[in-house]
Amino acid sequence: MKRTAFFISDGTGITAEALGNSLLAQFENIQFEKVTLPYIDSVDKAHEAVQQINKAGSLDGSKPLTFDTIVDSTIRAELSRADAFMVDIFGTFLSPLEAELHSNSSYTVGKSHSITNDGSYEQRIKAVNYALENDDGARTRYYDEADVILVGPSRSGKTPTCLYLALQYGIKGANYPLTEDDMGEQRIPTVLKPYRAKLFGLTIDPNRLSAIRNERRPDSTYASLRQCMLEVNEAEAMYRRERIPSLNTTDYSVEEISTRILVQTGIERRAR
Amino acid sequence: MKRTAFFISDGTGITAEALGNSLLAQFENIQFEKVTLPYIDSVDKAHEAVQQINKAGSLDGSKPLTFDTIVDSTIRAELSRADAFMVDIFGTFLSPLEAELHSNSSYTVGKSHSITNDGSYEQRIKAVNYALENDDGARTRYYDEADVILVGPSRSGKTPTCLYLALQYGIKGANYPLTEDDMGEQRIPTVLKPYRAKLFGLTIDPNRLSAIRNERRPDSTYASLRQCMLEVNEAEAMYRRERIPSLNTTDYSVEEISTRILVQTGIERRAR
Numbered sequence: 160m161k162r163t164a165f166f167i168s169d170g171t172g173i174t175a176e177a178l179g180n181s182l183l184a185q186f187e188n189i190q191f192e193k194v195t196l197p198y199i200d201s202v203d204k205a206h207e208a209v210q211q212i213n214k215a216g217s218l219d220g221s222k223p224l225t226f227d228t229i230v231d232s233t234i235r236a237e238l239s240r241a242d243a244f245m246v247d248i249f250g251t252f253l254s255p256l257e258a259e260l261h262s263n264s265s266y267t268v269g270k271s272h273s274i275t276n277d278g279s280y281e282q283r284i285k286a287v288n289y290a291l292e293n294d295d296g297a298r299t300r301y302y303d304e305a306d307v308i309l310v311g312p313s314r315s316g317k318t319p320t321c322l323y324l325a326l327q328y329g330i331k332g333a334n335y336p337l338t339e340d341d342m343g344e345q346r347i348p349t350v351l352k353p354y355r356a357k358l359f360g361l362t363i364d365p366n367r368l369s370a371i372r373n374e375r376r377p378d379s380t381y382a383s384l385r386q387c388m389l390e391v392n393e394a395e396a397m398y399r400r401e402r403i404p405s406l407n408t409t410d411y412s413v414e415e416i417s418t419r420i421l422v423q424t425g426i427e428r429r430a431r
Numbered sequence: 432m433k434r435t436a437f438f439i440s441d442g443t444g445i446t447a448e449a450l451g452n453s454l455l456a457q458f459e460n461i462q463f464e465k466v467t468l469p470y471i472d473s474v475d476k477a478h479e480a481v482q483q484i485n486k487a488g489s490l491d492g493s494k495p496l497t498f499d500t501i502v503d504s505t506i507r508a509e510l511s512r513a514d515a516f517m518v519d520i521f522g523t524f525l526s527p528l529e530a531e532l533h534s535n536s537s538y539t540v541g542k543s544h545s546i547t548n549d550g551s552y553e554q555r556i557k558a559v560n561y562a563l564e565n566d567d568g569a570r571t572r573y574y575d576e577a578d579v580i581l582v583g584p585s586r587s588g589k590t591p592t593c594l595y596l597a598l599q600y601g602i603k604g605a606n607y608p609l610t611e612d613d614m615g616e617q618r619i620p621t622v623l624k625p626y627r628a629k630l631f632g633l634t635i636d637p638n639r640l641s642a643i644r645n646e647r648r649p650d651s652t653y654a655s656l657r658q659c660m661l662e663v664n665e666a667e668a669m670y671r672r673e674r675i676p677s678l679n680t681t682d683y684s685v686e687e688i689s690t691r692i693l694v695q696t697g698i699e700r701r702a703r
Contacts, residue, residue: 162532171690173599174449176703177543181446181500182524184542186534193703197690222531228453244531246524252454259494259516260434262458270456271449272686280684287591294563319559322594326685327445412552413598414544418443418469431448431465 170269172197179226205237279430286325293333311361329430342393360405439499442541444469451498477509551702558597565605583633601702614665632677
């Protein structure tokens with residue numbers, strides 16, 4: 160039986176999606192149709208949402224689920240008129256938090272993914288630009304500004320990780336691909352030596368690396384298992400020899416790689 | 432009075448952070464020290480977390496808050512021994528959801544930001560690569576693969592938005608900067624004509640644009656208010672004349688720009 164899950168917010172819907180997905184992921188045997196309704200910031204829009212929810216319920220023949228992060232209690236009250244199972248974050252937790260904090264909620268709409276005036280948004284965008292401009296060893300002269308410099312074979316996950324660290328946490332990550340030229344002696348490439356303390360190594364299962372590379376350059380030497388094994392072995396030998404902290408990215412998402420790098424290095428989030 | 436807020440998870444902590452931040456954003460007059468404790472996936476680690484939480488409480492002289500997305504009830508029980516105000520997502524919502532869905536939770540740890548086998552993670556990484564390779568009008572021959580093509584003056588927010596659409600939603604966004612050459616006639620540039628239906632225009636307050644450009648090239652013609660006004664006026668005239676949907680990005684974060692583009696265009700998320 161299909162169930163429709165609605166993620167509803169007065170802002171982007173990103174928090175409602177994250178929360179809803181984390182709960183729904185616990186029910187692997189049920190097929191969910193997921194619908195996000197962002198910017199539901201008026202009673203009228205909530206009324207339209209109610210109709211959409213009820214329609215999905217009739218079509219499915221089962222009650223929809225709603226996960227909402229709507230702050231305004233009038234809008235939430237309208238939403239609660241839907242014939243749905245409602246996971247109501249603010250309704251559940253805001254009053255107890257007000258009591259605990261001896262403070263009233265400001266009931267400000269759409270706060271959590273909007274631009275704040277603490278500079279953390281600027282920090283994130285600057286970090287994105289930094290990651291783009293210091294990608295793939297293109298430039299090394301701004302490495303003194305880096306919070307972390309990812310090293311590793313081509314396609315081990317360096318670039319998406321730098322972008323995620325920037326967008327999510329405002330962390331400036333540069334990345335430098337280890338090529339065969341760098342690796343013969345299993346030593347840190349000369350250009351990286353002044354930044355040893357910032358280095359973090361990525362490694363990956365050679366079979367997985369070969370598969371990824373084959374999608375980009377089919378049947379090339381670059382993508383061959385032999386070449387991938389060689390580069391991975393050399394990189395791992397260098398990490399061990401030079402005591403560079405490292406992570407095997409084979410089974411991890413960019414979110415997991417990024418948060419594990421923060422745990423292993425102790426780098427502080429500059430934005431959240 | 433300072434309060435420490437802990438975001439605690441058996442996985443990345445990203446959901447706990449999003450949820451906690453959305454609730455804490457409602458208490459603007461309180462200063463929160465935020466600490467994320469990811470990968471708390473054993474009773475021993477939970478025990479260490481309890482000590483860290485209690486220590487923060489003693490130092491602050493006030494009860495810490497905890498926002499956790501830990502699935503395992505034994506680990507959560509250990510965590511609940513902390514002297515803290517606990518916002519317990521799974522403890523609060525999982526049982527009612529089990530009842531509603533007539534299904535037991537699989538109690539799988541760290542699900543929501545790990546790689547799933549439905550292909551959506553691959554889709555996201557492919558979209559990131561697509562955004563990087565089709566950034567800034569660098570190549571136009573893959574525009575047939577694009578879900579959306581962002582147009583707009585340089586530094587109106589195109590690149591970070593494409594990266595966010597890719598990382599968060601697996602959407603392939605290309606971007607094409609409108610330069611003076613393109614804009615004299617207020618018509619769609621020839622190279623974009625075959626893709627008219629995919630175009631989405633960004634615009635921005637000229638003063639804000641000038642400030643952003645001045646950070647990159649101080650006192651240049653490029654950054655001058657005069658030049659910014661010219662380019663913004665021409666771009667907006669083109670959007671109107673050619674009926675290209677558009678958005679003013681001045682006050683919006685990349686999250687807001689991205690989700691508003693999805694609302695305005697109806698493009699479906701390919702991953703969530």
